[in-house]
Amino acid sequence: MAGVSVRAMTAEDAGWADRLLSGYQGTRMTARLGELLDPLELPALVAEIGGSPVGLLTYRVDRDEMEALTVHAQASGRGTGSALLAAAVDEARRAGARRLWLVTTNDNLAATRFYLRRGMHVARVHEGAVDRDRKLKPEMSRVNGENGIAMRDLVEFELDPATWQPGTTEFPEMRDLDQLPVEAAQAQIAPLFEGAPRFVAALVGARPFGDDEGFVAIARRLARELPDEDAVELVNAHPRIGADAASLSAMSSVEQGTGDDRDGTNAEEPAWVAEELGILNDAYERIFGFRFTVFVAGRPKAEVIPLIESGLRNDREAELRRAVDDCVGIAADRLWKMRSAQPAAEPVQEPELA
Numbered sequence: 001m002a003g004v005s006v007r008a009m010t011a012e013d014a015g016w017a018d019r020l021l022s023g024y025q026g027t028r029m030t031a032r033l034g035e036l037l038d039p040l041e042l043p044a045l046v047a048e049i050g051g052s053p054v055g056l057l058t059y060r061v062d063r064d065e066m067e068a069l070t071v072h073a074q075a076s077g078r079g080t081g082s083a084l085l086a087a088a089v090d091e092a093r094r095a096g097a098r099r100l101w102l103v104t105t106n107d108n109l110a111a112t113r114f115y116l117r118r119g120m121h122v123a124r125v126h127e128g129a130v131d132r133d134r135k136l137k138p139e140m141s142r143v144n145g146e147n148g149i150a151m152r153d154l155v156e157f158e159l160d161p162a163t164w165q166p167g168t169t170e171f172p173e174m175r176d177l178d179q180l181p182v183e184a185a186q187a188q189i190a191p192l193f194e195g196a197p198r199f200v201a202a203l204v205g206a207r208p209f210g211d212d213e214g215f216v217a218i219a220r221r222l223a224r225e226l227p228d229e230d231a232v233e234l235v236n237a238h239p240r241i242g243a244d245a246a247s248l249s250a251m252s253s254v255e256q257g258t259g260d261d262r263d264g265t266n267a268e269e270p271a272w273v274a275e276e277l278g279i280l281n282d283a284y285e286r287i288f289g290f291r292f293t294v295f296v297a298g299r300p301k302a303e304v305i306p307l308i309e310s311g312l313r314n315d316r317e318a319e320l321r322r323a324v325d326d327c328v329g330i331a332a333d334r335l336w337k338m339r340s341a342q343p344a345a346e347p348v349q350e351p352e353l354a
Contacts, residue, residue, distance in 0.1 A: 004079050006087040009044035009056070017044065017056055020072055030070055031137035032103055032154065033129060039070045045087050047073070047080045055080040057088055066092040066161075068102040071111075082166070085118055092161040101158040105130055106181040107149035113188065116172040119164055120157040122179040129154040149183050170338035174215055178208040192331035194249060196237040198230050199223070212339065216332045223324040232290045235323045238330070240291055241304050242277035251334055255296050273302050280308040288316050293323045295330050 009017065017040055021028035030037050039058035047055030054075040059068050068088050073081035092100045101123060104111040116122075130151045134140045143150055177185050185204045186197075193200055202222055209215035223234065239252050248256060284292045292308050311319050 003049050004047055004054075004075075004083040005049075006045050006047050006083050009046045013044075013046055013053060014040065016053055017046075020056055020074070021070065024072060025137075026139040027137075029137060031133035031140065032069070033126065034132065034136075036136040037069060042069060045084055045091070047075075047084050047087075049075055049078060049080070054078070055084050057084040059088060059091065061092075061095045061097060064096065064098045066095060066097040066100045068100065071102065081114060082118060086166055089159070089161050089164050097161055099158055100161050100164075101156060103129075103154040103156050105151050106153040106155060106184060107144035107147065107151045109147065109149075109184055109187045112155060112180065112184045115157045116176060116188070117168050117170070119167065119169055120159045121173070122176045123156040123158040125179055125181060126154040126156060128152060147183075153181050155181065155184065170341045171335060174209045174211050177215075178210070191249065191251065192334050193234065193327060194237040194239070194252065196234045196327075199226065199234045199237075202230075212335060216328065216335070219331060220325070220328045223328050224321065226324060228320070231320050231324050234327050235290045235293045235320065238291065238293045238327060240277075240281050241294070241296060241308075242274055242281070242301055255298060255330070257296075257298055257300065269301055273305070276305055277301060277308075280305065280312070284308055284312060287312065288319055290320065290323070293326055293330075295326045295333065297333065 018028050021039060028040060030039050042058045042060045044056060044058040046053050055073040057068055058070045059066055071084060073084065089100060130153060141151055172188055177188060182204055186200050189203060190200050203219055206218050206222060209218060239248055245253060281292060292311055294307055296304060
């Protein structure tokens with residue numbers, strides 16, 4: 001991690017560390033799994049950028065396990081959390097630990113995403129643990145002020161220090177998705193379907209997926225069983241073909257050929273193509289009441305024009321069912337591409353809380 005260094009905490013860091021922990025938690029004391037602990041009585045690692053402390057990880061070793069009790073990365077997007085995790089793995093190896101683990105609350109979607117992308121796996125979910133720990137530390141929040149999620153559970157993540165390698169996992173394994181709390185699982189899956197909250201909620205409710213094939217099969221079955229209103233929501237979650245590039249998600253941008261041009265599909269198209277797409281999209285939405293959605297897969301937009309023209313000759317029910325099938329096809333292709341992607345060299349966005 002360029003620019004980030006990690007060292008052991010010293011007595012000179014105590015004041016800064018106390019302020020850091022107290023700022024996040026009300027006091028520096030940490031309640032978790034029925035214990036009230038003082039993190040600053042434990043060994044700790046400090047991340048620095050330019051000589052200034054920007055992150056803290058406190059830990060304890062118990063026989064052949066090492067727990068990261070608190071993880072705080074102040075410098076978002078700078079690799080602070082990644083550097084702390086890698087340093088913790090090194091400490092675990094030196095201590096002979098066979099397992100490195102930590103917990104985070106069910107509402108902390110950024111931390112869940114981070115740990116999964118950094119190669120950790122869900123060991124278990126301690127349902128109701130936060131509610132019980134609140135008796136030890138009453139000042140603990142009940143609801144996440146940013147996303148409105150009730151703080152109930154603790155998600156336990158783990159890794160094997162002997163085999164862990166730095167890198168980024170683009171999409172979590174299905175065994176992890178099958179265990180995550182509902183809100184966290186929905187947040188992981190939603191980008192595959194451009195949001196579509198009702199469909200994603202139904203999909204998460206249909207767990208376990210087992211594996212990728214099971215996930216796609218369940219998604220396809222549920223999509224085909226959707227009532228009209230929910231089917232339209234799923235289809236309309238996807239952008240128009242030819243929409244303004246600034247309005248597209250990263251995945252849609254690549255699929256529509258407005259993203260990275262490494263494969264040569266992002267050549268500039270004639271002005272008449274955008275004009276024709278606008279006219280056809282308007283007509284399609286006026287007639288059917290939902291957007292034209294198709295698995296573009298990087299094809300030139302000019303090739304989509306005859307597809308919309310063909311769709312306009314179809315009946316509404318058949319066209320809606322074709323569209324929801326294509327939505328699942330898009331999600332399956334996104335999943336496959338993420339599975340086949342090489343580990344990213346750069347760290348992902350860092351969470352502020354463990």
